[in-house]
Amino acid sequence: MPDSSDSNRRTVAGYERCAQDYAASVPKQPTGLYATALRQLAELLPAGGRVLDVGSGPGWDADFLETLGLRVHRTDVTAAFREVQAERGHRVDALDVLADEIADTYDGILMLCVLQHFERADLDAVLRKLANALTSEGAVLLSYPLGETEYWEQANSGDYRVVLWTGEALDRRLRGAGFVVVWDAHQDESSGPWRSVLARKAA
Numbered sequence: 001m002p003d004s005s006d007s008n009r010r011t012v013a014g015y016e017r018c019a020q021d022y023a024a025s026v027p028k029q030p031t032g033l034y035a036t037a038l039r040q041l042a043e044l045l046p047a048g049g050r051v052l053d054v055g056s057g058p059g060w061d062a063d064f065l066e067t068l069g070l071r072v073h074r075t076d077v078t079a080a081f082r083e084v085q086a087e088r089g090h091r092v093d094a095l096d097v098l099a100d101e102i103a104d105t106y107d108g109i110l111m112l113c114v115l116q117h118f119e120r121a122d123l124d125a126v127l128r129k130l131a132n133a134l135t136s137e138g139a140v141l142l143s144y145p146l147g148e149t150e151y152w153e154q155a156n157s158g159d160y161r162v163v164l165w166t167g168e169a170l171d172r173r174l175r176g177a178g179f180v181v182v183w184d185a186h187q188d189e190s191s192g193p194w195r196s197v198l199a200r201k202a203a
């Protein structure tokens with residue numbers, strides 16, 4: 001099995017090199033399934049609720065949630081993404097969810113297009129960390145590519161670790177971390193099918 005810290009380091013290094021291009025290539029306004037998923041999260045949370053955005057990237061999803069009345073704490077492990085958002089006037093804190101503790105408590109957590117970069121052995125600890133950072137009825141929104149394999153995606157900017165999960169396998173992990181799935185949906189992308197899943201912290 002690949003070393004977790006090495007996989008994380010190599011993946012982050014790739015994003016450091018492509019952050020500007022990535023920000024330019026991603027639609028600034030979430031549409032389709034992603035807009036629906038963000039609205040689903042907002043509907044579960046109290047008005048003015050506080051959301052932790054893990055892997056905020058260029059910040060477009062955080063912008064969208066703020067238009068829905070939520071307060072978003074933007075974080076990213078990649079310094080280049082933090083710089084992209086700083087240029088737009090946003091504060092983004094450094095957070096490596098694999099290694100760092102989450103100090104505060106939130107009504108919701110957003111982690112889109114992130115968990116596929118974690119090795120399988122690391123996912124349970126990450127999900128428990130997210131659960132511990134939520135209020136008693138808090139919710140987490142995740143998105144990830146569907147499948148059962150794992151591989152290194154090679155691109156001009158670097159190598160990216162990709163670990164795929166079936167819906168059933170991911171939901172077992174969520175239940176084990178103390179979550180109840182309340183909504184999910186699928187969308188076909190050029191790279192294959194993706195799933196968004198919204199889970200609430202179990203009472």
